[in-house]
Amino acid sequence: MVNEPRPFRPRISARLAYTLHAGLAPNPFYRRLAAFVEGRPRLARWFTSGERAVKERLFGCRMCGQCALPVTGYACPMTCPKQLRNGPCGGVSADGSCEVDRSLRCVWVTAAERAGSAGRGGDLDLLQRPADNREWSRSSWLNYWQGRDEGLTTALGDG
């Protein structure tokens, strides 16, 4: 497969990523901006390309359209060969390498380390619900600002 996922090591620190994220937090302005952009196909394509360029470079983004980065220490789970969104598989080698490619570090080992060092280890306990495969190649920022990602991540109760 041309587009086979492989673990990616983020190019910026977790601390910087959390800080940058604060600038993306949804607000009424972003919500209106997202609606405006989505209403104009050419502008939406341009916007989505921009998002792709930035996130591909920084996080190995594959444009699943339903970004999990804020709850995985900004290590992208869609770069896991099994695209696991809820934590590492049992095949991680003793040295932390991926079972599919031993020359690469398991992205969930990276995620646990980054989230932990930022005091966000609890994020990994959240349930990531099954992703909507129709969102591939769409902008996750527009989805996020429009509130469509709500419910994608939920706390698991005892009930």
Place this chain on the structure above:
Amino acid sequence: MSGLRAALADGGRFVVTAEVGPPRDADPDAITRRAKALRGWVDAANVTDNQGANARMSSLAASVLLRAAGVEPVMQLTCRDRNRIALQSDLIGAAALGVPNVLLLTGDHPSLGDHPEAKPVFDLDGVQLVWTARRMRDEGVLLSGRPLGRRPSWLIGTVENPFAPPTAARARRLAKKAAAGAEFAQTQYVFDLPAFARWTAMLRDEGVTERCAVLAGVGPIRSLRMLAFLSTGVPGVHVPDEVARRLRGVPERRVEEEGLAICEETLRELAATPGVRGAHLMVFGHEDEVPDLLRRAEIRKGDPDVDRL
């Protein structure tokens, strides 16, 4: 009704499960032969789902055959080869055919099996599959939100590897699976008992073992070749130096005996480890040795010739 559920509810019983790998052909007797050796000695036996990403008889078909042969099946189901439609469909089918237990996991990557060119599916992950099954059973809904008429009643299990990095997060990881709906968990091979005891202690501290019964993975290393294979060829298996030294320290012809002795000692220790509800035996084709192993470790009593009838 699941006999495994009843066994897990019986606090005084050290629960034992084994594993039956379906054949690579259409011979139903392969399952019956293995069942004969295990019947009466184990509480249930896993039926693997194209284990190691190698194509075999389906776990659903083999589970039905195993049940007919008198051993309660635990049907394994992986996310590797099926999307969410096929996963839910097989789960419903298993319930309709009377499969009382399911073990839900992500599965090995196809690149490690006999069809490395296959398309990896992984539409859901293991945690999402456990969550999906629990909602089908307890809330009577599919992922689509559509209702189920008659609900399934299976016992839901999963797997965990306490020894794989990030090791500090592995107890939390099982806690997450338990919260998603897993009622029991079988582990990867346990050779490193102190590390395993640390993991179960963390689970007990978090109250996980009360909701999710831990069955420790155990099996004998029969040869130096198998030792080498487990040490380097199987993802996520950790064989400590001490175990390797013991096996290398005996003459070649006595390696199997030593491996069985280590296995027996491990079983004894596990039976005395707080938070461990039982063992999952991995004997790969040596099912006839299960009764002897259980008696030597004083986990089960009895005469196999009588009990097997």
